[in-house]
Amino acid sequence: MIKLAPSILSANFAGLLEDIKKVEEAGVDLLHIDVMDGHFVPNITIGPLVLESIKGRTTLPFDVHLMIENPDRYIPNFVKAGADIITVHAEACHHIHRTIQNIKSHGVKAAVALNPGTSLTSIEYILEELDMVLIMSVNPGFGGQHFIPSALDKIRSLKKMLVDRNLVMDIQVDGGIKLENAAEVAGAGANILVAGSAIFNTESIEDTVKLFRNRLDSF
Numbered sequence: 001m002i003k004l005a006p007s008i009l010s011a012n013f014a015g016l017l018e019d020i021k022k023v024e025e026a027g028v029d030l031l032h033i034d035v036m037d038g039h040f041v042p043n044i045t046i047g048p049l050v051l052e053s054i055k056g057r058t059t060l061p062f063d064v065h066l067m068i069e070n071p072d073r074y075i076p077n078f079v080k081a082g083a084d085i086i087t088v089h090a091e092a093c094h095h096i097h098r099t100i101q102n103i104k105s106h107g108v109k110a111a112v113a114l115n116p117g118t119s120l121t122s123i124e125y126i127l128e129e130l131d132m133v134l135i136m137s138v139n140p141g142f143g144g145q146h147f148i149p150s151a152l153d154k155i156r157s158l159k160k161m162l163v164d165r166n167l168v169m170d171i172q173v174d175g176g177i178k179l180e181n182a183a184e185v186a187g188a189g190a191n192i193l194v195a196g197s198a199i200f201n202t203e204s205i206e207d208t209v210k211l212f213r214n215r216l217d218s219f
């Protein structure tokens with residue numbers, strides 16, 4: 001079954017817990033938390049303090065997408081704040097293998113994200129170490145952008161790499177996912193879809209999640 005991970009980047013921060021409750025009650029699978037530092041990406045969002053304030057108040061696992069430089073420095077803080085999956089960007093890590101081991105040493109799942117312009121070859125030699133690969137389908141930094149179509153080929157190639165090596169791990173896709181393209185992204189091989197604006201910027205979160213489920217039913 002395809003998992004849905006709403007990105008709280010598009011939630012109402014004045015009533016964050018209420019929005020989280022809405023997606024939880026609508027039956028989503030993960031809470032995608034976008035952490036931006038104003039250096040790796042041109043935007044600043046949230047840090048461990050916000051995670052700590054929602055920890056224990058939702059049953060949804062925390063899927064933490066770190067769009068920050070020097071992520072190793074902050075991994076213990078995010079683990080302590082409740083992270084279940086930590087994703088770092090290949091482009092932000094000088095020693096990606098070491099960073100992955102660092103994440104795993106804290107007992108949480110480890111993933112690598114690739115920007116639209118980054119090749120799959122950058123993870124070729126660490127694939128066996130990963131729990132998930134995140135294919136970015138927008139340039140990171142902002143919600144509400146358009147899906148970059150070349151991501152579809154990259155998802156297909158990644159899926160083939162995994163099959164060829166007999167590896168089982170999650171393929172997450174993030175950016176510009178809407179009701180209209182969700183099935184195509186899943187069809188290419190993704191099994192976790194992140195959606196921010198498509199879920200939170202709607203009249204009814206419950207109805208939108210149902211519509212996503214209908215479109216993804218057959219996968």
Ligand SMILES: O=C(CO)[C@H](O)[C@H](O)COP(=O)(O)O
Binds near residue numbers: 196
């Ligand atoms: O990592 C991200 C941006 O860097 C977000 O997770 C992503 O953009 C989700 O928002 P939307 O679904 O509105 O594109």
Ligand SMILES: [Co+2]
Binds near residue numbers: 032
């Ligand atoms: Co994200």
